[in-house]
Amino acid sequence: MKKLCFYFQIHQPDRLRVFRFFDIGKDSHYYDDFVNRTILKRIAQKCYLPMNKLLLDAINATGGKFKVAFSVTGSALEQFERYAPEVIEGFRALAATGSVEFLCETYNHSLSSLKSENEFRHQVQKHKATIEKYFGQTPVTFRNTELVYSDAIGKQVYDMGFKTVLTEGARHILGWKNPNFLYSNDIKSSQKLLLRNYRLSDDIAFRFAGSGLTAEAFVNKVNAEEGDIVNLFMDYETFGEHQSADCGIFDFMKALPEIALAAGIKFVTPSEAASKLKAVAPLSVPQPISWADEERDVTAWLGNELQQDAYNKLYALVEKLSIIDDPDLWADFGRLQESDHFYYMCTKFFSDGDVHKYFNPYDTPYEAFINYMNVLSDFIIRVNDKYATKN
Amino acid sequence: MRVLMFGWEFPPHIAGGLGTACEGIVKGLAYNGVESIFVMPSASGDEDQSATRIINASDVAVDYTTCTVDEFLDKVKFIHIDSNLIPYADPEEFSRIVEEERTRQVKDFRISFGQKYKFSGKYGANLLEEVARYAMVGGTIAMQHKDEFDIIHAHDWLTYLAGIAAKELTGKPLVVHVHATSFDRGTDDMVDSRVYAIERRGMEAADRVVTVSDLTRNIVINKYGIDPSKIVTVHNAVDFSGRENITVERGVRDKVVTFLGRITFQKGPEYFIEAAAKVLKRTKGVRFVMAGSGDMMNRSIRMVARLGISDRFHFTGFLRGAEVQKMFALSDVYIMPSVSEPFGISPLEAMRTGVPSVISYQSGAAEVLKYALKVNFWDVDAMADDIYALLTYPALAKFATEQGFDEVNELKWNNATAKLKKVYESVLNR
Numbered sequence: 001m002k003k004l005c006f007y008f009q010i011h012q013p014d015r016l017r018v019f020r021f022f023d024i025g026k027d028s029h030y031y032d033d034f035v036n037r038t039i040l041k042r043i044a045q046k047c048y049l050p051m052n053k054l055l056l057d058a059i060n061a062t063g064g065k066f067k068v069a070f071s072v073t074g075s076a077l078e079q080f081e082r083y084a085p086e087v088i089e090g091f092r093a094l095a096a097t098g099s100v101e102f103l104c105e106t107y108n109h110s111l112s113s114l115k116s117e118n119e120f121r122h123q124v125q126k127h128k129a130t131i132e133k134y135f136g137q138t139p140v141t142f143r144n145t146e147l148v149y150s151d152a153i154g155k156q157v158y159d160m161g162f163k164t165v166l167t168e169g170a171r172h173i174l175g176w177k178n179p180n181f182l183y184s185n186d187i188k189s190s191q192k193l194l195l196r197n198y199r200l201s202d203d204i205a206f207r208f209a210g211s212g213l214t215a216e217a218f219v220n221k222v223n224a225e226e227g228d229i230v231n232l233f234m235d236y237e238t239f240g241e242h243q244s245a246d247c248g249i250f251d252f253m254k255a256l257p258e259i260a261l262a263a264g265i266k267f268v269t270p271s272e273a274a275s276k277l278k279a280v281a282p283l284s285v286p287q288p289i290s291w292a293d294e295e296r297d298v299t300a301w302l303g304n305e306l307q308q309d310a311y312n313k314l315y316a317l318v319e320k321l322s323i324i325d326d327p328d329l330w331a332d333f334g335r336l337q338e339s340d341h342f343y344y345m346c347t348k349f350f351s352d353g354d355v356h357k358y359f360n361p362y363d364t365p366y367e368a369f370i371n372y373m374n375v376l377s378d379f380i381i382r383v384n385d386k387y388a389t390k391n
Numbered sequence: 392m393r394v395l396m397f398g399w400e401f402p403p404h405i406a407g408g409l410g411t412a413c414e415g416i417v418k419g420l421a422y423n424g425v426e427s428i429f430v431m432p433s434a435s436g437d438e439d440q441s442a443t444r445i446i447n448a449s450d451v452a453v454d455y456t457t458c459t460v461d462e463f464l465d466k467v468k469f470i471h472i473d474s475n476l477i478p479y480a481d482p483e484e485f486s487r488i489v490e491e492e493r494t495r496q497v498k499d500f501r502i503s504f505g506q507k508y509k510f511s512g513k514y515g516a517n518l519l520e521e522v523a524r525y526a527m528v529g530g531t532i533a534m535q536h537k538d539e540f541d542i543i544h545a546h547d548w549l550t551y552l553a554g555i556a557a558k559e560l561t562g563k564p565l566v567v568h569v570h571a572t573s574f575d576r577g578t579d580d581m582v583d584s585r586v587y588a589i590e591r592r593g594m595e596a597a598d599r600v601v602t603v604s605d606l607t608r609n610i611v612i613n614k615y616g617i618d619p620s621k622i623v624t625v626h627n628a629v630d631f632s633g634r635e636n637i638t639v640e641r642g643v644r645d646k647v648v649t650f651l652g653r654i655t656f657q658k659g660p661e662y663f664i665e666a667a668a669k670v671l672k673r674t675k676g677v678r679f680v681m682a683g684s685g686d687m688m689n690r691s692i693r694m695v696a697r698l699g700i701s702d703r704f705h706f707t708g709f710l711r712g713a714e715v716q717k718m719f720a721l722s723d724v725y726i727m728p729s730v731s732e733p734f735g736i737s738p739l740e741a742m743r744t745g746v747p748s749v750i751s752y753q754s755g756a757a758e759v760l761k762y763a764l765k766v767n768f769w770d771v772d773a774m775a776d777d778i779y780a781l782l783t784y785p786a787l788a789k790f791a792t793e794q795g796f797d798e799v800n801e802l803k804w805n806n807a808t809a810k811l812k813k814v815y816e817s818v819l820n821r
Contacts, residue, residue: 021680021705022717025642309696366692370706377678377702381643 003229003268003277004222004260005194007069007143007166008236010048011109012040012076013340015361019374028382030332030375035361037083044084047240052090054239054250058257059099066257067099067267070236071143074107074130075338088134095135101269102131104139104162110337111301113144113153114288115315118322123334124160140164141270145339147196147233147291148298151284154185154193162191164274166233169195170289170296177281180227184279192274193283196233196291197225205234209247215255219263228277229268233291293348301342306369311342313376317383324386332379336372344368392815393426395540395557397529397550399512401431401438401445406514408736409570412603413546415630417443419808425815428540430532430553432525433512448528451535452507519585522549529553530560537561542815544568548586551593558596564818567597571733572610575657591615598818601811603627603734604755623814626759627734628804631743639720646677646782649722649746651715651737652729654685659728659751659768664691666728668698669775670782677703677782682718684709719744723788724781728768729754738763742799747791749777759802762794 017032058066072091080087094100106112106123107130113120124142131139142162144153149167157165169179177183179195200221203213222230235242243249260267268276292300302308314336321333345365362368396417400410417427421442434447508524511517533543533556543565545554551567558565573582573590594600594615600622602608608624611617648670650663660681667679681691681704688706695704710718719725725741725748732754739756741748742763750757751768764781766773781788 021707022714022721023642024705025644026640027642305693305696306701309699309701312699313702364689366689369692369696369701370708373701374705377705378642380702 001264001266002223002225003273004265005069005229005231005268005270005273006067007071007103007231007233007270008238009071009143009234010076010236011073012036012043012079013109013338014075014079014335015039016341016371016375019371019378021374024374024378025381028332028378030378031335036079040079040083043237043241044080044087046245047237048084048087049090050245050250051236051239051253052087052094054254055100056090056094056097058254059094059097062257062261064097064099065261065267067101067269067272068094069101069103069141069269070094071103071105072131073105073109074127075109075335077130077134092135095137099269101141101271102135102137102139103141103143103166103270104128104131105143106145106337108334108337109145109339110334111145111148111298111311111339111342112315112337113148113156114298114302115311116318117156119315119318119337120156121160123337124157126334141166141274143167143233146298146301148288149193149285149290150288151185151187151286153288154191154285155188158185158188158191164192164194164270166194166231166270167196167285168289168291168296169197169231172296173283173285173289177283178227180225180230181280182228182274182277183281183283186282186284189279189282192279194229194231194270194273195283197230198291200225200230201232201234204232204249204252205238205242208238208243208249208252213252215252215259218252218256219260219265222260222265223263229273300346300348301339304345304347304365306345306347306365307342310345310369310372310376313373313380317380320383320387324383324390326386329379329383329386332382336376336379341368341372345372392424392542392812392819393540394420394428394815395533395536395543395563396427396429396443397525397543397545397553397557398429398431399547399549401429401434403437404435409547411630411736412570412627414439414442415628415804416808416811418630419628419804419806420811422805423808423812425808425812428536430529431512432510432521446532446536448525448532449507449510449512451528451532453527453531518549522552522589525550526552526556530556533557533561533563541819542566544815545593545597546570548573548590548593551589551596554593555596564598565596566599566601566814566818567593568601568603569594569607569611569733570603572607572614574610574614575607575731575733597621599623599814601625601814604758606731606753606755606758607733623810625807625810625814626755626802627736628802628807629736629739629743629799630804631800634743636744637716637720639717641721643678644676646723647680647721648677648724648726648778648782649680649682649718649741650726650728651682651710651718651741652727654681654683654688654691656687657729657731658685659730660685660687660691661694662728662768662771662774663726664694664698664704665771666726666774666778667704668700669771670778671700671703673775673779674782675703679704680707680718680722681705682707682710682715715740716744719746722746724749724778726774726778727751727754727756728766728774730768732756739799739802742792742795745792745796747781747788747795749774749781760795760798762791762798764791 014031107127141164142157143166147168179197183193185191288298344360345368347365398413402414427443429443430446432448543557546568547570554565573587594617602624652658654660695701725746727738727750734755738748738750748763750763753768764777
C-alpha cells in the first residue's frame with residue numbers, strides 16, 4: 001500500500017526596519033513591527049486560519065486516517081502570540097487529534113548548522129522545548145531550515161536524539177535512485193531519511209494555479225509513482241497565499257483525503273513512516289543540500305561575498321554571547337539568524353529570480369546588505385558593551 | 392564694470408556645486424564693485440537677487456528684430472541639435488533620416504522663433520537641445536541688454552554656446568569659466584565627443600579662459616589645445632556666512648572616517664576602501680563611512696564584503712542638506728581620494744566643521760589647502776598612514792583641525808573675485 005506523507009512548513013521572518021548608519025548605537029529596536037503585523041495578519045486570514053480548519057475537518061471526517069506534520073518556527077510562534085493568537089489555538093486543536101506530528105527545527109529558522117555546532121544545538125533545544133510547551137508533544141523528527149542537510153548535520157541531530165530527518169530528494173545526490181523510499185544516514189545508519197518528492201510537491205506548491213490539477217488526477221499520479229512512500233513537503237503558505245483561494249487550492253485539499261483513502265493510499269506522519277518502513281540504502285551527502293532553487297544547495301543564502309561576510313560577522317559573536325548569557329541579546333541574536341535576511345542579499349537573479357523577488361522587501365541585494373550590516377553593527381556594540389561590563 | 396553672466400543653476404535649487412560657486416562669484420564681484428546680470432534657463436523666483444539681477448531665459452521670447460533664423464544660425468555657426476543613433480540603416484536610408492531630422496530641427500526653430508521656450512534647467516535627456524536653445528535665447532537677451540554690460544562670462548559648457556552667441560551678436564569680449572571638463576566626468580577614452588566639441592569651441596572663442604585650478608588649467612592646455620597665455624586660474628572659494636556648526640550626539644564611540652560624494656570612478660572610492668582595510672588591520676576603534684550614491688556603489692559594497700570589513704564600513708546612500716552637515720559633525724577624519732577633481736569643495740566644508748582632511752594631489756583643492764594632509768590617490772599605504780596618524784596622534788589631529796579651520800575661513804570669494812576682476816580688466820584694456 002502506497003504511503004503519503006504531508007509536511008507543512010510555517011515560518012515568518014522578523015523583517016528589519018530601515019536602520020540608518022545614524023541609528024547605530026542609538027536605537028536598538030530593529031524590527032518593522034507594522035510590516036510584520038500587517039503581513040502576518042493577512043496571511044493568517046488568507047491561509048493559516050482557513051487551512052487549519054480545513055485540515056481539522058478532514059481529520060475528523062476520516063476518523064483520524066488523514067495525517068499531516070507541521071514544523072512551526074519559534075519566530076512564527078512569537079508573531080502569532082503577538083498578532084494572531086487564534087492561529088495557535090488552531091494548531092493546538094490539530095495537535096489534540098493525535099493525527100498531527102510537530103517536527104523540530106532551529107528556533108529562529110537559522111543557518112547555524114553550517115557554522116556553529118554550539119549555536120545549532122542551542123537553537124534546536126530551544127525549539128524542542130517550545131513545541132513541548134505549546135503542543136504537548138516531544139518532537140522526535142527533525143527538519144533543518146530550508147531542509148539543509150549533510151551527513152555531518154544528520155549525525156549532529158542524531159546525537160541530540162532525532163532518529164529521523166527530512167530533506168530534499170535532490171537529483172544530484174540521488175542520481176539514479178528514487179526519492180520514494182526510506183534511506184539512512186551514510187555515517188550513522190540508524191538515522192532514517194525521508195526525501196521530498198519535488199515533482200509532486202511542486203505540482204501543488206508551485207504549479208497548481210492554472211494547471212487544472214484535480215484531486216483524482218493527483219492521486220493517480222501518486223499511485224503511479226514507483227516506491228513505498230511519496231513525501232510532499234511544502235510551505236503552509238502555499239494554501240491561500242502563494243496559490244490563491246480563487247484557483248481552487250482549498251477545494252483540491254478538501255477533496256484529496258477521501259479520494260486518496262478510497263484509492264488505497266495510507267497517510268502517515270514522518271515518525272510513523274520511519275518506524276514502519278525499512279531503509280533501502282544509505283545516502284551519502286558530503287556537501288550540504290537544501291530545497292531551494294535549481295541548485296538545491298545553500299547558495300541562495302551564502303552564495304555571494306555579501307552574504308558570507310554578514311554571516312561570518314554574525315556567528316563570530318557566539319562565544320561572547322554564551323559568556324554574557326543575556327536573554328535580550330539571545331533573542332535579537334536569534335532573530336538576526338533568520339535565513340530570510342541572507343536570502344534578501346542573494347544576487348542569483350536570473351534562474352530563480354521570480355521566487356526571490358516575491359519574498360523580498362528590498363529593491364536590491366545591496367540595500368538588504370547595508371541595512372542588515374547597520375543593524376548588526378549596533379548589535380555588536382551592545383554585545384561588546386555587555387561583555388566589557390561582565391569582565 | 393558690468394558683466395553679463397550665463398549660468399545653468401543658482402541657489403536655492405541646485406543639483407551640484409556649480410550653482411553655489413556662481414552665487415559666490417556674483418556676491419564677490421558685487422563686493423569688488425562689479426555689477427552683474429545673471430541669466431539662467433529656469434529661475435524659480437526665490438533666488439537671492441541682492442548681489443545680482445537674475446534673468447529667467449524661460450521668460451524671454453526670441454526676438455526676431457535682432458536677426459533672422461538663418462542669420463542667427465549662420466552667426467553662431469550653430470551646432471545642430473544632436474540626432475539620435477540610428478541602428479541598422481543602409482547609407483541612403485541613413486542620409487534620408489538625417490536630412491529629415493535636420494529639416495525638422497530647422498522647422499522647430501522657426502516655430503519656436505518669436506516664442507518663449509520653457510527650459511527644464513535640469514540635466515535631462517534633452518540636455519543638448521536645451522543647451523542649443525539656451526544659446527538662441529541667450530543671444531536675444533544679450534541684444535536686449537546690449538548697453539548694460541561690458542563683458543560676457545559663461546560658466547561651464549552648458550552655457551558656452553550662449554556666451555558665443557552673445558559675443559558674436561554684440562561684439563563684446565567673452566570669458567569662459569571651466570568648473571569641470573569632460574575628462575573629469577569620464578575616463579580618457581569615454582569622453583562624450585559632442586560635449587567635448589562644445590567645450591573646445593567655447594574655449595577657442597573666448598578671450599580669456601578661467602580655470603578653477605592649475606590641474607584644470609593643464610587639462611585645458613593639453614587636452615583642448617588652448618593657448619596657455621589666455622588661461623588664468625582663479626581658485627574656488629567658499630561662503631560660510633550664516634553657517635552655524637551643528638553639534639550631533641554620537642551613537643558610536645569609535646572614530647569615524649568619512650568619504651562623501653558621488654561614488655564614481657573619478658572620486659576614487661576603491662582607494663578609500665583599500666586604505667580602510669589597511670587601517671582596520673592595525674586598529675579596531677574606527678568606523679568608515681561612504682556617504683553618497685553612484686555607479687560604483689554596488690561594486691564598492693561587494694569589495695567591502697570581500698575584504699570582510701562590513702561591520703566597520705558603512706554606506707549611507709545619498710544624503711541631503713541637513714544630513715550632510717550631520718555627517719560632517721559625526722566625522723573625525725574626512726577623505727577625498729579623487730582620481731580627478733577640478734577643485735573639490737567638500738574638504739573645505741569638512742575643515743570648516745572642524746574635521747581634518749586627507750585629500751589627493753589630483754584635486755584642485757590640494758593647490759590651496761596647506762593644512763590638509765595630501766597623498767597620491769593611488770598610494771593607499773600613505774592614505775592609510777595619514778588616516779591612522781590623525782586617529783591616533785591627538786597633537787596632529789588638533790593641529791590639522793585648528794589650522795585647517797582658520798585656513799578655509801580665509802578662502803573668501805571676495806579675494807577670488809578680485810582676481811577675476813583683474814581678468815576682466817586685462818581683456819577690456821587691450
